[in-house]
Amino acid sequence: MGVGDPAGMANAHCVASGMGGMRTAGDLVGRMQISQGMRIREAKEYVASKLKVSVSDLVDPVVMNEVRDDLDIGMVSTSLFPGSAKGIEAKFRIAKLLDMEINCVNRFRDKIGGILKA
Amino acid sequence: MGKVYARMGDGSLVELSEGELRRDLEEGTGDAVERGKIPVLSEDELSYLFDIYSIPYRFVSVEMGNEVILSYDAATLKIRRVGVLTHRIQSLQIYEKLLGADTVEFDHVDYSFKPVKPIVSYERADVEQALLMTTIPMFYGAMPNLGTYTQPDGPCLNPMELLPQGKISEARAAQEEMVEYAVDDMVYVGSMMYESGLDGINFDTTGAAGDADFLATLRAVETLRKKYPKMGIEVGMAGEFVLGMHGGLTYDGVRLAGLYPHKQVELAMKAGATVFGPAINTNTDKSCPWNVARAVTFAKACSEKSRIPVHANMGMGVGGTPVVDQPPVDAVSRASKAMVEIARLDGL
Numbered sequence: 299m300g301v302g303d304p305a306g307m308a309n310a311h312c313v314a315s316g317m318g319g320m321r322t323a324g325d326l327v328g329r330m331q332i333s334q335g336m337r338i339r340e341a342k343e344y345v346a347s348k349l350k351v352s353v354s355d356l357v358d359p360v361v362m363n364e365v366r367d368d369l370d371i372g373m374v375s376t377s378l379f380p381g382s383a384k385g386i387e388a389k390f391r392i393a394k395l396l397d398m399e400i401n402c403v404n405r406f407r408d409k410i411g412g413i414l415k416a
Numbered sequence: 417m418g419k420v421y422a423r424m425g426d427g428s429l430v431e432l433s434e435g436e437l438r439r440d441l442e443e444g445t446g447d448a449v450e451r452g453k454i455p456v457l458s459e460d461e462l463s464y465l466f467d468i469y470s471i472p473y474r475f476v477s478v479e480m481g482n483e484v485i486l487s488y489d490a491a492t493l494k495i496r497r498v499g500v501l502t503h504r505i506q507s508l509q510i511y512e513k514l515l516g517a518d519t520v521e522f523d524h525v526d527y528s529f530k531p532v533k534p535i536v537s538y539e540r541a542d543v544e545q546a547l548l549m550t551t552i553p554m555f556y557g558a559m560p561n562l563g564t565y566t567q568p569d570g571p572c573l574n575p576m577e578l579l580p581q582g583k584i585s586e587a588r589a590a591q592e593e594m595v596e597y598a599v600d601d602m603v604y605v606g607s608m609m610y611e612s613g614l615d616g617i618n619f620d621t622t623g624a625a626g627d628a629d630f631l632a633t634l635r636a637v638e639t640l641r642k643k644y645p646k647m648g649i650e651v652g653m654a655g656e657f658v659l660g661m662h663g664g665l666t667y668d669g670v671r672l673a674g675l676y677p678h679k680q681v682e683l684a685m686k687a688g689a690t691v692f693g694p695a696i697n698t699n700t701d702k703s704c705p706w707n708v709a710r711a712v713t714f715a716k717a718c719s720e721k722s723r724i725p726v727h728a729n730m731g732m733g734v735g736g737t738p739v740v741d742q743p744p745v746d747a748v749s750r751a752s753k754a755m756v757e758i759a760r761l762d763g764l
Binding site for chain 1: 478480484485488494512517519548549552612615616648724725743749756
């Protein structure tokens with residue numbers, strides 16, 4: 299765990315070997331690792347199947363920008379996509395898309411008294 | 417090609433001949449084999465490492481398709497450390513939107529579970545707001561840090577004072593007492609944070625105070641796993657082997673002192689972790705090729721034993737990264753590529 303200080307190391311690791319976070323599908327694959335304990339290959343295949351893209355598309359920011367826009371699961375440049383899902387809104391959609399529970403999404407539902415259904 | 421530019425473990429530039437580079441790679445993997453009783457890197461893997469270090473480019477990367485997940489221990493702390501004046505929620509947004517982070521971590525500047533306990537309500541309030549505003553997975557991170565439980569700052573006698581006096585049994589008893597306090601604090605803070613909606617807890621720098629530190633973490637993980645079956649739990653280590661400060665502590669019948677990453681991961685899995693982070697120390701007297709060959713050998717053996725994702729620690733001073741405040745990108749990118757592609761890691 300951990301790629302170090304931003305200026306010294308995190309940027310270098312991100313460019314050298316990282317998936318790219320919300321620029322691509324890194325956050326989605328990361329979710330499958332953290333909460334499901336999936337190893338990288340299984341996590342990538344799972345996310346690709348749910349997004350209906352190839353595994354190689356997952357790290358292509360051009361493809362993934364369009365996919366994220368179409369599925370409305372959170373964009374990096376929010377000002378270029380007004381009205382798009384942000385923060386917890388995007389996590390509701392990600393939970394449904396990946397067929398998984400997200401802890402803060404469940405908490406949000408509880409806090410609004412179960413108005414929203416899964 | 418006659419000469420190769422590489423770095424020493426302290427970050428200084430060094431010029432190696434092809435023969436010296438090959439020797440450093442072979443000796444680096446050999447050192448890990450001898451200490452860890454694990455398989456040596458193959459000729460193909462050593463050749464791959466040789467290519468990584470002999471490429472003249474300043475920066476190298478993994479091949480397309482080999483990208484992995486990055487996690488960020490003490491993320492909000494690191495923005496504060498460099499004097500950038502942001503709220504912690506803004507720091508997380510910087511990681512999410514500007515740094516390409518796959519996951520983030522919320523943490524307190526003291527970065528240990530014990531000092532977080534009395535201010536946990538303040539931490540929860542900020543975490544709950546942060547979760548409304550961010551999209552990527554979020555951990556809460558802190559260190560088990562059993563050193564915070566010794567007098568005069570904590571309730572227990574200090575084993576480091578007792579041991580030089582020859583009071584071995586008293587030192588051991590103090591560490592066993594520290595374990596109980598630490599487990600309570602980690603379970604309490606971990607529970608509070610998870611109930612605020614976080615995706616997971618990161619036990620960072622586990623084992624820093626030795627085998628008692630590792631035992632306390634495993635027991636906290638076990639309790640949290642039973643309490644929250646869907647909780648993400650990452651165990652990141654402090655060093656490549658568990659120091660036997662107590663010497664007699666066991667978990668599930670396994671003696672903890674002296675365990676290397678391929679044995680540590682087995683216990684982390686048994687306790688209920690979903691991600692494991694091995695830490696392989698950098699030797700400043702050796703070259704980065706030596707250190708990376710050694711780190712890859714340990715990490716590969718760990719990855720092969722693991723059924724859960726392995727995110728090796730690759731910050732300053734571990735994983736073949738030089739021990740220097742601003743590690744050069746030539747050294748970092750080579751260590752990054754080697755660890756991901758040869759050790760077959762799931763993340764860093």
